[in-house]
Amino acid sequence: MKPRVAVFKFASCDGCQLQFLNAEDELLRLAGQVDFAYFPEARSRALEGPYDIAFVEGSVTTPADARRIIEVREESRYLITIGACATAGGIQALRNWADIEQYRRAVYPSPEFISTLSTSTPISEHVRVDFEIWGCPIDKYQLLAVTRSLLSGAQPVLPAHSVCIECKRRGNVCVVVARGEPCLGPVTRTGCGALCPSFNRGCYGCFGPANAHNMEAFARLLADQGVTGDEAMRRLRGINGYVRPWRETADALAEKK
C-alpha cells in the first residue's frame, strides 16, 4: 500500500499547499508514490485517517482549530508544518500584540458573529511537530526533498544557514553595503535563493531565523543604518514576527523607544 498523505489547512492563504500543485513536473510522479488520502484543495474525496504524513498549513486562531490540531496529531504518524503560518504563527500573529476586540470591530460591523482567539500561534505550541518547513511561501523543492526523505525513511534535513551566505554564493552585490538598504538577510534562514537582494531590495524574513543569528549585532546594524524604534520593530514584526528571537528583539526595541 502506498503511504497515505494528508494536507490540512488552518489560518493561511493556501500558498504553501499550492506548492504541491506548482510542482508541475513532479506532481504526477509523486502521485504515483503516495496516496493523497486527504487533500481538499485538490481532491474531492476525503479518506479517513490514520495518515503516514500530515502536512499542516496555517496557524491556530480559533477555538475549533485548537481542538482540530489535536485530532490531526492523533491521526498522523509524521506531522510536518509547511510555511510561516504553521511554523511561526504567520503574518496574522500581528494580532498577538493588539487588542483583538478592536480588530474584530475594525473589520466586521457585527463583531459578535466572529469566533476567534486573541492569538495566532504556531502548530508547535499545540502539539508535537516532527519537522518544520519554513518559508512564506515554502519552496517546492524543499517540500519535495522532505517528502522524499520521509518516504525513504531518512531524517529530513534542510539548510539553516543565513541568506547572507546564499547571497555570497550567488555573487549578489550586498544591498546593505552598496545601497544602505535595511536587510534581514544576516538573521534569516536560506531557502528562497536570496531572492530579495537579487531584486535590489532588502530581505524581509520569509524563511524565519537562521540557525546562527546574532540578534544583538543585528539590532546594532539596523541602528547604524538609522533604522530605530518603531521602524526597526516593524522590520522584525512581519511574516515571521512571532518567532522567539525576532519577537524578543522587536519587543526590546519597542520598550527602548
Place this chain on the structure above:
Amino acid sequence: MPSRKKSRTIRVNYLTRAEGEAALRISMRDGELVDLRLEIFEPPRFFEAFLRGRESREAPDLTARICGICPVAYQMSTVHAFEQSYGITIDPAVRELRRLYMCGEWIESHALHIHMLAAPDYLGCDSILTMAEKNREAVERGLRIKQVGNAIVAALGGRSVHPVGACIGGFTRAPGRERLSGLRERLLRVRDDAVECARWVARFDLPVANRDIEFVSLRHPDEYPMNEGRIVSSKGVDAAAEDFEDCFEEHQVPYSNALHCKVKGRGPYFLGPLARINLNFDRLGPGAAAIARETGISWPSSNPYASIVARALEILYAVDEAVRVIDAYRPPDPPAAPFSVRAGVGRAITEAPRGSLYHAFETDDRGLIRAARIVPPTAQNQARIEADLRELAPELARHPQAAATRICEMAIRNYDPCISCSTHFLKLEIESH
C-alpha cells in the same frame, strides 16, 4: 511506512476552494427551500486591522499574503491605490510590465482552476490525479499552460507565490530583454495548448441556466481590463474606480466570516472572467474572439456555467497580450518612479483572476496607514452564488443526496472561489422536514 491501527474521521464541515473554508447548509420542506446559507468559516486574519500603523512601502508584501493564488492582483490593487494617493506618475513601460505580470497570474490561476479544480467534475473524477489516468494529454497540456504563467510571474517577481519585485512606483528590478525573449518562445509554444484548452472546455457537458444576472467588471477605453478602467455593469453602473463605495455596499450575515456585497439599491452581482468577457468582448482581441465565436456560446452569455469557457478564453487572451508586451518591451529606467509620501486617501481596483479587487488606504503624512479597506472578489460573489443556489433548489429536490451535492458544488466552484474553496469542498446538509 507502517500505519497505526486506530482509525477515526476528522469531520470538517467543509466547502473548500474559496480562499479558504466554507460549508453549505440548505434546508427544505416538501421540496421547498426554507433556508440556504453559504457559510464561510475560514478563520478571519484581520488584514485591515493589522495594516494600520504599517508603512505604505510594506503594504504590497503584506496584502499579497491574503491569497496564495492571486498575490499579484493584491499587490497591484495596493500599489495603484498608493500611487493615486501620492500622485505618482508611472512610466508607460512599467504600466506595460504590470500588464505582463497580470497576464502571468491569469494564466496560472485560470489553468489551475480549469484543470485541477473544475474539470474533474465534468470528467467524473475526484481530482486531477485520477483524471490524469484517462486524460493524460489534457492534464499535461494544462500543466504546461500553468507553468508558463508561473514563469512570467517569477521573471518579474522571483517566485510565483508571493513574488517580491512589485513596489509602489514600479518594480524593484526590471527584467532584461533576453529574459523576456526566452519567455516569448515558451508563450508561442503554449499558444496552441491554450486554443485546444478552450475548445476542450467548450465541449464539456455544461449545465444551461439563463439567469437574470448583473455582471460587473472594469472597462478601459482601449484595452481588455486589468489594472485600470471604470467600473461598469450590465445594468448600467458606470463609475470611476475610486467611487466603488458609492455604488456597492458590504453587509454582514451572521453565518459567514466573509462580508456580503450588493449593488446599492439592487442586489447581488457577478464578477470574474464571464463578467469581463460579457462587458469587454470588443476588447478581447482577434485571436481569442475568433475562438470565442467558435465555441457556439453567444456572447454576452447569461449562463453562469459559461464561466469555465470564459476563463479558458482569457488564458488565450493573456498569452497573446503577454507576447505583445514582450515584443514592444523596453526596460523602464529607473524601474520604479521615486516618490514622497503624503497624507491622503487612495483607492484602486484591479481585475484579479476571480474578479474586481478593491483596495482603499488612508495614510498620514509619514506614509503610515491609518485605515485600510479590502473587498475581495470572492466576498463580492458570495451573494450571487447564494442566488444561483436558490434558483437550483427546485431541481435539488428531485435528486438523491449525492447528485444534489455535486450540483451545488459545481455551482459554487463555477465562481472559482479561491483554491482551497473549490475541490473537495462541500459537505452538503439538506434537511428535509
